[in-house]
Amino acid sequence: xxxxxxxxxxxxxxxxxxxxxxxxxxxxxxxxxxxxxxxxxxxxxxxxxxxxxxxxxxxxxxxxxxxxxxxxxxxxxxxxxxxxxxxxxxxxxxxxxxxxxxxxxxxxxxxxxxxxxxxxxxxxxxxxxxxxxxxxxxxxxxxxxxxxxxxxxxxxxxxxxxxxxxxxxxxxxxxxxxxxxxxxxxxxxxxxxxxxxxxxxxxxxxxxxxxxxxxxxxxxxxxxxxxxxxxxxxxxxxxxxxxxxxxxxxxxxxxxxxxxxxxxxxxxxxxxxxx
Numbered sequence: 403x404x405x406x407x408x409x410x411x412x413x414x415x416x417x418x419x420x421x422x423x424x425x426x427x428x429x430x431x432x433x434x435x436x437x438x439x440x441x442x443x444x445x446x447x448x449x450x451x452x453x454x455x456x457x458x459x460x461x462x463x464x465x466x467x468x469x470x471x472x473x474x475x476x477x478x479x480x481x482x483x484x485x486x487x488x489x490x491x492x493x494x495x496x497x498x499x500x501x502x503x504x505x506x507x508x509x510x511x512x513x514x515x516x517x518x519x520x521x522x523x524x525x526x527x528x529x530x531x532x533x534x535x536x537x538x539x540x541x542x543x544x545x546x547x548x549x550x551x552x553x554x555x556x557x558x559x560x561x562x563x564x565x566x567x568x569x570x571x572x573x574x575x576x577x578x579x580x581x582x583x584x585x586x587x588x589x590x591x592x593x594x595x596x597x598x599x600x601x602x603x604x605x606x607x608x609x610x611x612x613x614x615x616x617x618x619x620x621x622x623x624x625x626x627x628x629x630x631x632x633x634x635x636x637x638x639x640x641x642x643x644x645x646x647x648x649x650x651x652x653x654x655x656x657x658x659x660x661x662x663x664x665x666x667x668x669x670x671x672x673x674x675x676x677x
Contacts (some may be wrong), residue, residue, distance in 0.1 A: 403600070406430065409474035410441065410448055413509065413544060413561060416666055417593045424597065432666065455489035459498060466501030471506045471544035472596065473545075477537045488655070490538035493624050499550050505547055505605060506545065507596060510557040512537035512610060514539045517645035522636040523606035524557075524608045552605035559649055561592055562666070565674040569621075569626025572635045580620030582646040585612045586666040598659045612651040615665040622666055630671065 403426050407414045410430040422428045431451035432438050441448045451459040453475065467469070473494065477487035491508075498506060511533035515522040533539040538546060545553055562568050568586070572578045581661035587595075595611050598604075655661075663669055 403469040404472045406468040407472045414474040453490040470505040487537040491541040512649045521648045523650045555608045563588035569623035573632045576636045578635040583616035585649040588663045611653040612649045
């Protein structure tokens, strides 16, 4: 297949490499001219493409001469208003429809689910008033409305592993929420899951990408600190259990997908090397 990946970042770049190894013709995008040149030097075909939220870049129409477009644009939740990401997706959808792309994968987030203090699944009813992330929920709906393509949405849990060590973000912090279950997935399984959807042609579906085992945050942070040699949190919250959710990953497993790392306590990490 001719596959375009919008966003050759932490997840998109290893995905591009895996799909190319499987024989697909892969083209990706980056927002940085410097990274564009670096990726070309590595033999990864890519174009500079930005959504601010209007599309801009050089030769980005090539991205839409594809059988499948993987939309992998994390919403800038902290730096942009809630309306920004849906606007990005609205312009992107126009380009996809104009080009007649037949298949789209949108990498969404389990943050769309509210904290129910219980298990949530792909059938959990969501609306604008109940969603935990209105920008991502809005983007999903924009892509679904009047779709002239087959859309599959993958709602990933916390994308971790490799140079993303969850415990490092809370090292030395006080009053950390430690007794809530985690909803994580390792980078290697996130890449494998997208490749599985493509290989099995699981179109027109919604899947959660989350490990089937949900240890407590405290367990993960303490193990990270012990193994990686940094300080654990100084203290944990003593009051009542904060709001939480347990996101089920059963549905994708029912299609034959097998996690390489089922338990976040067994994630492996490759620390980022300082230049």
